[in-house]
Amino acid sequence: MTIDLHQLALATIDRAADELGLDGWVRALLHQPERVVTVQVPYTGDDGRIHVVAGYRVAHSTARGPAKGGTRFHPEVTPEEVMGLATLMSVKTAVMDLPLGGGKGGITIDPKLLSETELESLTRSYARAIASTIGPDIDVPAPDVNTDSRHMDWLADEYARVTGVASPAVVTGKSLAAGGSLGRDTATAAGCRTVLLASARRLGLPTDARVVIQGFGNAGAHLARLLAADGMRIVGISDSTGGIHDPAGLDVAAVARTKAAHGSVTHHDAEVVTNTELLALDAEILVPAALEGAVDTGEAEHVRARLVVEAANGPCTAAADDILAARGVAVVPDVLASAGGVTVSCFEWQQNLAGQRWSAATVADRLDTRMRAALEDVWQVAAARSLPLRTAATVLGVGRMAEALQARSGAETSELAS
Numbered sequence: 001m002t003i004d005l006h007q008l009a010l011a012t013i014d015r016a017a018d019e020l021g022l023d024g025w026v027r028a029l030l031h032q033p034e035r036v037v038t039v040q041v042p043y044t045g046d047d048g049r050i051h052v053v054a055g056y057r058v059a060h061s062t063a064r065g066p067a068k069g070g071t072r073f074h075p076e077v078t079p080e081e082v083m084g085l086a087t088l089m090s091v092k093t094a095v096m097d098l099p100l101g102g103g104k105g106g107i108t109i110d111p112k113l114l115s116e117t118e119l120e121s122l123t124r125s126y127a128r129a130i131a132s133t134i135g136p137d138i139d140v141p142a143p144d145v146n147t148d149s150r151h152m153d154w155l156a157d158e159y160a161r162v163t164g165v166a167s168p169a170v171v172t173g174k175s176l177a178a179g180g181s182l183g184r185d186t187a188t189a190a191g192c193r194t195v196l197l198a199s200a201r202r203l204g205l206p207t208d209a210r211v212v213i214q215g216f217g218n219a220g221a222h223l224a225r226l227l228a229a230d231g232m233r234i235v236g237i238s239d240s241t242g243g244i245h246d247p248a249g250l251d252v253a254a255v256a257r258t259k260a261a262h263g264s265v266t267h268h269d270a271e272v273v274t275n276t277e278l279l280a281l282d283a284e285i286l287v288p289a290a291l292e293g294a295v296d297t298g299e300a301e302h303v304r305a306r307l308v309v310e311a312a313n314g315p316c317t318a319a320a321d322d323i324l325a326a327r328g329v330a331v332v333p334d335v336l337a338s339a340g341g342v343t344v345s346c347f348e349w350q351q352n353l354a355g356q357r358w359s360a361a362t363v364a365d366r367l368d369t370r371m372r373a374a375l376e377d378v379w380q381v382a383a384a385r386s387l388p389l390r391t392a393a394t395v396l397g398v399g400r401m402a403e404a405l406q407a408r409s410g411a412e413t414s415e416l417a418s
Ligand code: NAD
Pocket: 188, 214, 215, 216, 217, 218, 219, 220, 238, 239, 240, 241, 275, 289, 290, 291, 292, 311, 312, 313, 314, 338, 339, 341, 342
C-alpha cells in the first residue's frame, strides 16, 4: 500500500479536532491506540514444517464500547497500517452511532499461497495468540481483505477452546450455522443503497438517474442489482479487467452471468471502456466500489457525476476530494457509505449476546433506519458548520468519541484540563 494510512487517519482526526476545538488530552487519547498487540503466529505447513509469521491486533478506542474491526491477511500488512485502519474504524462506528469502538487485526502473509489446511492452522494459531486481548466485551474481530466466514468460524471455535467461553459474540461475520446474521453478505451494498437514494433525493436527481459503478465484487455487484431494481439506470460497470458502457442502461443480471461465465464484465455485449474512461462517463451518480486511491486528481478533473458515493474504503485521494469539492460534486464519504457491513456486524454481535436470530426483514429494516439516521446527522453537521460531507462525518464521529472520553473521565478531566 502506497498511502500511509496511519498518518492519513491522524490527519483526519486532527482536522475534526481543530473544527471542534478539542482539548489537548482528548487529541492525545485519539492519536494513541489503547492497545497494540504484536504476536508470533506459528503454523504447520503441508510440508510438516513450522512456519512463523507476524500478527497484530489493535484496539484504537473502547470509549463508546468494545473495539470492533476486521482481520486482514495480506503480505503488505504492517503495524502502522493496522493502527490506521483501527483508528478509522473508531470514526466509522461513532458516525453510525453504534455502541462500539474501533479495532483492526492482521497477519503479514499471502494467504493465496496457502492450502485450506494451512489457512486453518494459521487462523487457529492467531486466535490462540490474541485470545487474551479479545472478547465479546473487549474487542470483537470480523472479516476484512482475504478473510471470510470460514476464518471467523475457526477464530470463534479456537477462542472457545482456549478460554472455555463459548460465546459466538467474540467475532462477527460467521457462517449462519455458527451464529452469523442474515443479511451480512449484502449489508454493505444495502447500506450504500439507502444513503445513495436519500442523497440523490436531497440533490433533486431523477429517480431513474444514471449510475456508474466501478468494481463488480461483493459491494459493487449487489449494489448494481439493488439500484437497477429501484429503477435507476446502471450505465457503466467495471472490474479489474476494464469496464462496459451502455447509455440506455445495462442488464445487471446479464452482466453478472457474463462475469460468472467468462471472468470479466468486458465480455458483455456493450461498448468497452477503460477504468479511467469509466470514471468520466456521462451520469448523475458515480460509485467507486473497488480500490482505495482509485480516484486521484487526474480522474477527479473529469468526473461528470453530481454525486459520488464511496462504497469502497478510501477511493478518493485527499487531492481528488479538494477538486471534486471545488467543482461542486457532492461526495458521500466511506465512513458512512460503506458502513452497512459494520452495522450488520453490530447486529450480529447484539443477536449473539441476546441469544436471538433476527429475520432478514428485521435486519434490513434496522439497517435502513440506522443508515438514514446517520446520513441525516451528517447532513445536519455539514449544513450547520458549512462543511463538505466528509469533514462533517469526521467531525460527527470524532465529536461523539470526545464526548464519551470527557463523560467517562469525570473529575480527573477537570484536573487534567486545569
Ligand atoms: P471484492 O474483492 O469482492 O470486489 C472488488 C471489485 O473491484 C472486483 O470486481 C474487482 O475486479 C474490482 N477491481 C479491482 N481492481 C480494480 C481496478 N483497478 N479497477 C476497477 N475495478 C477493480 O471487494 P469488495 O468486498 O466488493 O470491496 C470493495 C471495496 O469496498 C473495498 O474498498 C472494501 O474495503 C470496501 N468495503 C467492502 C465491504 C464488504 O462488506 N464487502 C465493507 C466495507 C467496505
